[in-house]
Amino acid sequence: MTVLDPPRTAPVPPSPPPVHRRVTGTLLRWWRRLTAMRTAIILLFLLAVAAIPGSLLPQRSLSQNQVNAYFTDHPTLAPILDKLYLFDVFSSPWFAAVYLLLFVSLIGCVLPRGLEHLRALRAAPPAAPRHLLRLPDSASVPTPLPGTEALDVVEEELRVRRFRVVRRAGPAGPELSAEKGLLKETGNLVFHLSLVALLLALAGGKLWGYEGSILVTEGQGFCNSFQQYDNYSAGPLVEGRDLTPLCIDLEDFRARYEEDLTASSYTAKITYGAPGESGRETTIGVNHPLRVDGDRVYVTGHGFSPTFTVTLPDGTSFKDISVPFLPSDTTTMSSQGALKLPDLPGQSDQLALEGFFAPTGVVQGGVLTSIDPRPLAPQVAIVAYRGYLGLDSGLPQSVYSLDSTQIDRGTLKRVGAANLAEGQSLTLDDGTTITFSGYKEFAALQFSHDPGQVWVLVSALAMLAGLLGMLLVRRERFFARVTDAPDGGGTVLSLASLTRGSGDSGPRFAALTGDLRAALDARAPAPGPEASRT
Amino acid sequence: MTAVELAQLSNTLFSITVALYSLGVVAFCAQLAFGRRPARTRELVGAGAPVEPATDTSQDPVLDPSVEPSRGRRWGAIAMALTVAGLITHIGILVTRGLAVDRLPWGNMYEFATAVVLVAVTAFTVLAVRAPALRHIGAFVMGPAVLALVLIGLKLYTDAKPLVAALRSYWLAIHVTTAILGFGIFFVSGIASVLYLLRTRYEAKVTAGGPADGSGMQIVERLPAAAALDRVAHRTAVFGFPIWTFAVIAGAIWAESAWGRFWGWDPKETWAFIAWVVYAGYLHARTTAGWRGRPAAWVNVVGLAVMVFNLLYVNLVSTGLHSYAGVGK
Numbered sequence: 001m002t003v004l005d006p007p008r009t010a011p012v013p014p015s016p017p018p019v020h021r022r023v024t025g026t027l028l029r030w031w032r033r034l035t036a037m038r039t040a041i042i043l044l045f046l047l048a049v050a051a052i053p054g055s056l057l058p059q060r061s062l063s064q065n066q067v068n069a070y071f072t073d074h075p076t077l078a079p080i081l082d083k084l085y086l087f088d089v090f091s092s093p094w095f096a097a098v099y100l101l102l103f104v105s106l107i108g109c110v111l112p113r114g115l116e117h118l119r120a121l122r123a124a125p126p127a128a129p130r131h132l133l134r135l136p137d138s139a140s141v142p143t144p145l146p147g148t149e150a151l152d153v154v155e156e157e158l159r160v161r162r163f164r165v166v167r168r169a170g171p172a173g174p175e176l177s178a179e180k181g182l183l184k185e186t187g188n189l190v191f192h193l194s195l196v197a198l199l200l201a202l203a204g205g206k207l208w209g210y211e212g213s214i215l216v217t218e219g220q221g222f223c224n225s226f227q228q229y230d231n232y233s234a235g236p237l238v239e240g241r242d243l244t245p246l247c248i249d250l251e252d253f254r255a256r257y258e259e260d261l262t263a264s265s266y267t268a269k270i271t272y273g274a275p276g277e278s279g280r281e282t283t284i285g286v287n288h289p290l291r292v293d294g295d296r297v298y299v300t301g302h303g304f305s306p307t308f309t310v311t312l313p314d315g316t317s318f319k320d321i322s323v324p325f326l327p328s329d330t331t332t333m334s335s336q337g338a339l340k341l342p343d344l345p346g347q348s349d350q351l352a353l354e355g356f357f358a359p360t361g362v363v364q365g366g367v368l369t370s371i372d373p374r375p376l377a378p379q380v381a382i383v384a385y386r387g388y389l390g391l392d393s394g395l396p397q398s399v400y401s402l403d404s405t406q407i408d409r410g411t412l413k414r415v416g417a418a419n420l421a422e423g424q425s426l427t428l429d430d431g432t433t434i435t436f437s438g439y440k441e442f443a444a445l446q447f448s449h450d451p452g453q454v455w456v457l458v459s460a461l462a463m464l465a466g467l468l469g470m471l472l473v474r475r476e477r478f479f480a481r482v483t484d485a486p487d488g489g490g491t492v493l494s495l496a497s498l499t500r501g502s503g504d505s506g507p508r509f510a511a512l513t514g515d516l517r518a519a520l521d522a523r524a525p526a527p528g529p530e531a532s533r534t
Numbered sequence: 535m536t537a538v539e540l541a542q543l544s545n546t547l548f549s550i551t552v553a554l555y556s557l558g559v560v561a562f563c564a565q566l567a568f569g570r571r572p573a574r575t576r577e578l579v580g581a582g583a584p585v586e587p588a589t590d591t592s593q594d595p596v597l598d599p600s601v602e603p604s605r606g607r608r609w610g611a612i613a614m615a616l617t618v619a620g621l622i623t624h625i626g627i628l629v630t631r632g633l634a635v636d637r638l639p640w641g642n643m644y645e646f647a648t649a650v651v652l653v654a655v656t657a658f659t660v661l662a663v664r665a666p667a668l669r670h671i672g673a674f675v676m677g678p679a680v681l682a683l684v685l686i687g688l689k690l691y692t693d694a695k696p697l698v699a700a701l702r703s704y705w706l707a708i709h710v711t712t713a714i715l716g717f718g719i720f721f722v723s724g725i726a727s728v729l730y731l732l733r734t735r736y737e738a739k740v741t742a743g744g745p746a747d748g749s750g751m752q753i754v755e756r757l758p759a760a761a762a763l764d765r766v767a768h769r770t771a772v773f774g775f776p777i778w779t780f781a782v783i784a785g786a787i788w789a790e791s792a793w794g795r796f797w798g799w800d801p802k803e804t805w806a807f808i809a810w811v812v813y814a815g816y817l818h819a820r821t822t823a824g825w826r827g828r829p830a831a832w833v834n835v836v837g838l839a840v841m842v843f844n845l846l847y848v849n850l851v852s853t854g855l856h857s858y859a860g861v862g863k
Contacts, residue, residue, distance in 0.1 A: 037822045044815040048808045048840075055804040055852065062799065062854075090799050202797075211794070258696045265699050287703040287792050298794040446794045453796055460783045467776050 034101070035108030043102040050098050054089030057081065061090065103199060110192040117185045124166040125179035128479035129496070135479075137509035138496035143520045147482035147491045151176050153519050154480045154493065161512075163478060175481040184500070187469020194463035201459055205452025210234035210243070215324045217305040217442040221249030223275055224295075224447055244295050244449065248272045249279065253441040255302055257374060261331070268299050268443045294451060301444035303327045303335055306357050306380050306436060313431035316345055324442045325357045326400050333359050334370035337400045342391055350389045352412070353434065354402050355382040361421070368419050380436050381419045384428055387412040475500040478512070493520075540634035541694040547626040548648070548687055554620030555655070555680045561613030562672035566756050568605045610669045617659060617676060624652050634694045640710050641697045642858055643849050644690040650845075651679050651686070653718020661722070661766060667758050668766065675725050701858060705788035709781060716778035717841055719770050720813070724838025726767035727831040733760040734828055764827075767834055768820055775813050782806050793855055802856035805844035812837040 033039060058066035067087050071078040085092030132138055143150050151174055155165050163178035212229035214222050222228045224246045252269040266286050271279030284290045290297040307322040318341065325337030339353040358370030361379025368381040388411040390403040397403050406412040418426040420436040427433045477498040482491045495513055499505035535543070628649060632639035639645045658675045662668045697706075736754040757763065785806070790796040797803060816833040819825035825833075848856065 037818060038824060041815055041818050041822060041825060044811050044818070048811040048815070051804050051808050051811075054799055055801040055848070059799065260695060262696045263699045264696065264702070286699045287705075287788075289791055289794070296794070300794060448794050450795075453790065456796065457783075457787070460786070464776065464779055464783060467779060471772050471776060 031108065034105050036105075037109065040102065040105045040109065043098060043105055046098045047102055050095050051089070053086050054095075057086050057089075059089065060087050099199070103196060106192055107196060110189060113185075114189050114193075117182075117189060120185070121182060125164055125177040125477060127168060128170060128175045128177050128481055130172065132479055132481055132494040132496040135496040135498060137499070137505055138494070139509075139513045141493040141495060141513065141517055141520065142485055142490060143493060144490035144524045145520060147174050147484075149523070150482055150491055150493055150520060151480060153523050154495075154516055157516055157519050158478060163476075170481060173481050173483045176479065178478040179476070181473050181475035181500075183469050184473040184475045185470075187466045187471075187473060190466030191463050191470055192466075194459045194466055198456055198459035198463065201452040201455035203452070205235075205450040205456065207235045207237045209448070209450040209452065210238045211446065211448045213300065213444065213446045215303075215442050215444050216248075216250045217322050217324060218250055218253055218440045221247060221271075222445075223247040229447075244293065245274050246272060246292065246295065246447075247275050247279070248290075248297060248445065248447075250443055250445070251281075253302060253443045255373070255441070261373060263373070266299055266302055266443075268445075270297075272297070294449065296448045298446040298448065299443050300446045301327075303442050303444075304333065304357050304359060304375065304378075305440045305442045306337075306355070306378070307438050307440060308339060308353065309435040309437045310341065310351070311433045311435075312344060312347075314346060320437055322440050324400075325355065329370070331373065332370040333373040338398075338402050340389055340391070340399075340402075342389055349386050350391075351432070352385045352389055352402055353382045354385070355380050357439070359439075361419075363419055366419070375439060377421070378439050379419060379421050382417065382426065382434065382436075383414060384416040384426065384434060385412045386415045386428075476505075535633075537634045537636075537694070540630045544627050544630035544634060544694070547623045547630060548683075551620050551623040551627060552680060552683050552687065554616050554623060555676055555683065558613050558616035558620060559673055559676045559680055561609050561616055562669070562676060565606050565609035565613055565669065566673060566753055568609055610666070610672075613672055613676075614659075614662060614669060617655065617672070621652070621655055621659060624648075624655065628652065631694055635696060637697055638707055638710070640714060641701055641706070642692045642695070643845075644686060644692045646710065646714065647682070647686045647690055647845065649714045650717045650721065651682050653715055654721040655679055657719050657722045657770065661770075667762065670757055671726065671729055671763070671766075674729055675722060678721075678725065698858070700792050703788065703792065705784060705791075709784040709788050712777050712781035712784060716774050716781050717845070719774035719777065720809075720838055720841055723767050723770035723774060724835055724841075726763050726770065727834040727838075729757055730760055730763035730767055730831045731828060731835070733757050733763055734831075764831065767831065771813060771816055771834060771837075775817060778810060778813065782810060789855075798855075800856060801848045801852045801854040802844065805840065805848055809837060809840045809844060812840055 058070050060067050070087075081087065085094065089095055129135065133140060145153070151167060154176055155167065155178075158165050158176075158178045161180070163180045165176060165178040167174065167176050169175075210232065211234075212224070212226065212232035214228060214230050216222055224243050226232050226234070226240055226243070249271045250268055251271060254267050254269075255263060256265045256267075258264050267283050268285060269281065269283050270290070271281050272290065272292070273279035282290060284297060285299055289299075303324060303326060305322040305324045307320045309317060309319050310321070311317040321339065321341075323337055323339045325335035327333050327335045335357045337355060337357070339355070341351040344351060356368060358368050358379050358381075359375040360370055360372035360377050361368050362371050363369075363379070368379055385402060385407065388406055390397065390406045390411070393403075395403075402412065407414075416426055416428045418424075420426060422436060422438055425433045425435040479494075479496045479498075481494045483494070485492050493516075495516065497505065497509050497512070499508070628639040628645070631645065635641070640649050655676070658668075658672070658679075662672065732754050736751060737760055758766075785803070786796040789798070789803075812833060816830060816837055819830040819833050848854065849858075
């Protein structure tokens, strides 16, 4: 803002007021204090400072794992920080308090200014100051033209330059006031009101938006419902039945690499459509989400799902079960995961594998590592367990690892381990064979719905437009007055201008004055040498 | 030329640029040293109106190059010539690197920071060509620029490499370019505010009639008047602020298609927001009673500190989605 705070409220009456007046007086004083520019600046800095812990401490909204790790590393400090909402800074009440106060202050400052500006838009430019030649940019121009005609010329020249012009009969002679650049204040107001609109759009998106994520292996799919997602978050006003009916199947996933193994693209071939509908095919990837009716589907990650064929001694076979392994190193795509077989026919024992997948495996000293993210020579290192998996123990457990307490207790026993290349098998003591039959790729997909984001974008662009208007437009006022020349021949024009929002108004005023002189000379019937020279 | 040769040429140009800029700094220092010490009485005239931003520069002996002795002026011209030569090789660094990797040359922290310094030097050169009096701040802009380049070369250097998948988008050209422009312009603005703070302290001492010949005062004496420095700081910030705003909006649009949300308080986003708020605070403070002058200048300096922190800390220490630095790999 390049303007001083204008007076916002009528002065408080000085007489000793009754109680209700005193209360309103106090409120008014506080309101004025809150909406003063000084307070707004303090609140701006508070907002900046309040955001800092959100980037220095791990945040739940970004990574629950990092927050958990922080709790483990700082067992005494973490709960205190948590009480202060320092792991949820951007949804904390104190952060909200700062920005809500700032916005109240902003509205309280901008609304009266807006009303004033509306009035100024309709009002005529203000009357010329009495002593025009005392203004920093001023000049006096003699002309042989009579007063009204000289002012006609000035008015015409100013109108061509898109000034709003008004002529008055002043006490010291006919005068002219002109004004342009009211867009500056308009830009100022648009900028500030757009900020309010942006906040509202943001809030709307948070209330009615939702987001779900899921790992999908090639050949499988999911439908948009909270039950199916691995993780989801939804605004308080979202109801399950409001979700767009959309199903997505992953047909094929491909990661491409440059020669130096920098990932160059991830593309997922999918079919999508309403449940029961034959879907439409499309390809999505990094920077290219699927957009359907305000919903978006993203590829946020990828990995490998090794497939295993497990044959029990009695001949029962589980053919090509694939299970996603989570990448532990994205440069080599070495991944870890677990396969759990809780229901084996004719057996009370459960079977499980914990494993390590290497898309391009190298075994050194019995240890498998991956040297390339591309699946050139896939291998797995697996450890087989038999016993009780603890799935019905009531405690939630990860699908990517086994419950270590069951292993520690001895209820889940290690019964074999091997490094397997594609097609190789591990045979357990009871004759069960586990074959590493191949791999599929999986994509981490994210489904997002945010009804506010279009309005956030519109507000942000309006804000930018307002900002440009505010910073680039100059508000200029120009005054002219005619008086009779002291020596009797023609008239003398006093010119002056007032500019707001520019440091060097001098050269611009000189140029405009020069143009006016030229126009006056052109209009003069027979320009005497003294008129054109001055 | 092959890609490898181009990449090597880029590295050679980097060294040449540092050398040219360093010589430029020496010449700028010589200009300060050999420029005649302005008469104390005339200095007082210039110092009398530090609060009024509309001071006429021609009244200021330091600001009017015609008053400056020819020896100082010659050194100033040499410094400018060296800086412009360095600017050309500096552009060459990025052009050859871009050709070597066949993409925009701001895909990692080394390239980004090099481009930021380029924008800062360009902004200074434009200012110094338009207002020759501003050459007197040359040593103070180019000194940090050379220091920054040396640190970039030593600590952030990354071999020419192709981009990761997430960066392969036309938004790289829009978002990163505007971020570089905003940063480079804010850099000049921040330096101008630092010099303004030094100069106002000096002018206050002179007006108070106190001894103004403490350490470094001879140099401060030859800086442009406080009002001129304040104007440079404000104008550059006014120029940089919409660019930075646009960079943040463009980043949000890109994030919406790359990461699935337009804003997620990723550390880089958080600090970009903090910087935006601080610069908004600066522009407001400069027109608010009680904040005008030195307090506002301090806000601008804090803004620059936030920008630098956002580059160094967030890229090198914290983990987030903007981890494209590629340093140490």
